[in-house]
Each structure stands twice: as C-alpha cells, then as structure tokens.
Amino acid sequence: MNDALYLRAVGIAAAVQPDYSFSLPAVRALARMGRLRLEKPVTFLVGENGTGKSTLLEAIAAAWGFNPEGGTRNFRFSTARTHAELYRSLVLQRGPRRPRDGFFLRAESFYNVATEIDRLDEIAPLKGAYGGRSLHEQSHGESFLALVLNRFSGSGLYLLDEPEAALSPACQLALLAALDGLVRKNSQFLIATHSPLLLAYPNAEIFVLSERGIEKTPYRQTEPYLLTKRFLEAPERMLNELLGTEEEAFEAR
Template identity: 50%
Template structure:
C-alpha cells in the first residue's frame, strides 16, 4: 500500500499563476493506488509544478535532496517557494513519511555542487562520498551521477522525481526501472515521477495521470501521447519526415 494515498487541492479564486494552469482548473483530486505513479503531459502542463508542491509539503528542498539537505534557495509566497504548496492536502496511509528524496534534473548540477561543499568540511571526504558512488557527482558522467545517486541514496521512503530519465541512455533507463522494482516490491518505497519517457511509463501496474487542458485524468499507458507518437514514429518515420521537412 502506498505511503501517500491521496493528493487534493481546491484552487483559490483569482486568475494568476500557477492556479491559472489549465490542468488545475477543476481542482486536484488524485488517488494513488500503486507504489509507482507517473505524471505526464506537455511542457507547461503543470506536472512539475504539482510535483514540486508535493515535495515541498513533505519538507524536501526544491533544489533537490532529502530533508537534511539545506540548499539556500530563498523563500517565496507565505514561506513557500511554490505558491501551490499551501493549498495542497496530502493523505498518508498509515503514517506520514518524512524519509525519501526529491530529485529534479534541471537543478542537479546545483545539488552536486552542494554535496561537494559539504565534503570539503568532512574529516573523511572519501567515506562521505561512498554515499554518492565513491566520488564527486561532478566527476562522473551525467548518467553515471544520476544512477550513483539512485543506487546509493534510494533505500526507503517516498521519492519525488522530476524527469529522472534526462541523462539516462535507454539501457540505463532499464537499470533504473529494475532499481524501482526492487524497492517498491519490498514495500519500503513509493515513487511519484514526472516524465516524458515512453520506456519509463510502461513500468508494470504503475498509475499514470495525464495533464492537459481538460484537467488531470488517470489514463492507460497505451492512451498516452508519449506511447502513441513514439510507436507511430518508429513504425513509419518517413510519414513524419515528409510533414516536418516539406518545402514551402
């Protein structure tokens, strides 16, 4: 059974960001029946905004990390960096989980730099880096650093991930899916992931929420645009090329 079972939010009055994002127009009422949940949708559809607000509500820093990582990122509206956070209501079963990690691909560089700063003041930096793959995340390739973080930091708790596939090759995405499977099958971990990856989306028995102008709706994997467009393109790329590269 997932730790976080429901996400609800009634939108305040006023036509301002992020409450004017079309996918939020009917409010937010999501039930999470499985340990792996995906948020999908076009850029700007609101999936990362909602993901951030969940992470901040739990107590994670929005630059990334667990509750003990304190990157100095400033404070926004009503003490929150994400304006949606104060309106979000989270329902936990059976108890509130404060262990886990928030990871966002776009701020991973800042997080890696923050870890290096901590290591400088650690009396045993080599041992400190064991928790991050044995060396600075900056001294690993982008994909290697992502997997080093996943394999060493992900053990038990709730993991909020924004486009974790960004630096991963197809083979590394499969490795990541294997890691997710081991943790979520143990009943010790729950994952909420915003992604554009059709490979990652096909994770067995995952719950998928699609964000678009009609709101947020639970969908099947084969109903996602990510699956349909990728499948159609790979089956007949020339059809797309004729349209994309046509002469004016």
C-alpha cells in the same frame, strides 16, 4: 485506498498566496476534482510542457518537506527562489506508515544538488552514500543513476522530475530495474515524465494532465507511447510530414 502507501492523496485548499501556478491546467483540474488519489506504488504524471506536472510535483515535494530544488528533507540550500507558492495550499493525505527514506530528484537542478553534497561532505563524510565519488566527477547520466543506485535505500518516498532528461535509453532501462527493486523494498514513487520507456513500468498508475483535467490513462493510450510507436513504424513518413523530406532521401541513408 492502499494503506501501504506513504502518500495516499493530494488535494488543494483555498489559495494561500495565489501566483501563476494556480492558472496551470493541472492545478485548476486538481482544484475542481478536490483530491487526487494515489493507489499504486508507482504513479506517473504525464502532460505537455506547460500543463503544470513539474510544478505540481515540486509543490508536493515542498509540502512534504523536501528542498524545492531537490535532495532530502535535510537539504536546506537555495540558489534561487523560483518555486511556486502552490505548496502552501496543498493538502497531503499521508498513510499510517512513515517512510524511512526519501528524496526529491529533478534533472533540472541536479547540478545544484551535487554541489550541495560536495559541500556537506567537507563537513562530515557523505560521499560514501552516493557511490564514493563526487557526482561532479561523472557524466550527468552516470551521476544521476549513481545517486539512485547508491543513495535510495528503500522504504522511502521518492519524487522524480523528468529523470529521462539526464539518461540515455539504456540508462532509463537501468532506472526501471532499480525502481522495481526499490518498490519491492516498500518504496513509493511519484514521477513526472515524457518517457515511453519509464511509463512502461508494469501496474503503474498513469495520470495524463491536460486542459481537459487529470485523467487516469492506460499506457498504450498515452501520447508518449503513441507518438513513439507512430514514428518507429514509419519514420520516413513522419519526417516527410514534418520536414518535407522525400522518402527516397531517407532510404538512401
């Protein structure tokens, strides 16, 4: 076990208040295996929609003390109580060191986080820590990346839920570079993603969540990588399989 990590393992106890989340493949698998050990500064959770990767990440965030909609441990806003009760049943094994920083960042509710930052800035100056401009005055991708570049200071625990939803491929690469800089500053990341670009981060742990369970998987064996590779190697063939498009029509473009 890596003593440098802030979060070393995630387990699940008996359900305190069972809800739909306990029927999700990822949650059932975690209950069977007892706990999921984290051994690298960067851990990815990968899986099809509906497997429970975002629900599990949200529960970990809430159990750590983050706002379920996103933000720091000091964000207390709530626009809708839609998060699962799973967090009440999680058991987090923490490392000996405490992080000095932390953030739960999710593309899905980023608008609400940006609104809360503007509200708090009216009480006490806050925008300087987020780049000096309202996040609402930038595009979704620009504001998302600006938050990471300006607000994440290092020595922190950062949870990201499908960040690629807000980012172009070029911005995903910029996020990779920022992530690496923060790892070098003693940070730890837990990221739910479908992005083959983000998954390429060197020496990361990748856990694939499915009906089979939670399996540690090499990058080149993940579905996002394999599917993207297959498409780029022969896009006309895949489009023909999907759409019945003739190869000649594709080549004419």
